[in-house]
Amino acid sequence: MEIYEVLTIALIMVLAAGTTVAIYLGLANWVGACYVVRCSECHHLTFASVNQPQSSCAHCRHPMILHPLYTTQHPGMVRVVGDHLRY
Known part of the structure; x- marks a missing residue:
């Protein structure tokens, strides 16, 4: 107990x-x-000191750390496509 x-x-x-x-x-x-903004490459949320989309984020720079199983099965850049975000 x-x-x-x-x-x-x-x-x-x-x-x-x-x-x-x-x-x-x-x-x-x-x-x-500190602002929560979108990455201009993959559209993931990231933190920035300016209120503008960032050119890259941790997901773009280090995909193996954030999505290890997907990265091992799909070599190359891991990107989010067709997310239909309205921002």
Whole structure:
């Protein structure tokens, strides 16, 4: 029974930390210190210091880190196409 209590407390701590980070990122976006923008190549969301689309993101530069199984089966650049985003 103790393991469930420990796991519950750990889950609460992880959710609280994630929420705190999201609040601080939202406040940084609000004051203009950090913006959530789209990558102009792959259209993934990324962080930037200016409110303009970035030329590349971590997904474009390091696809093996973010999508290891897909990258091993599809050599070359991993791109998101046909996403129909309205921004």
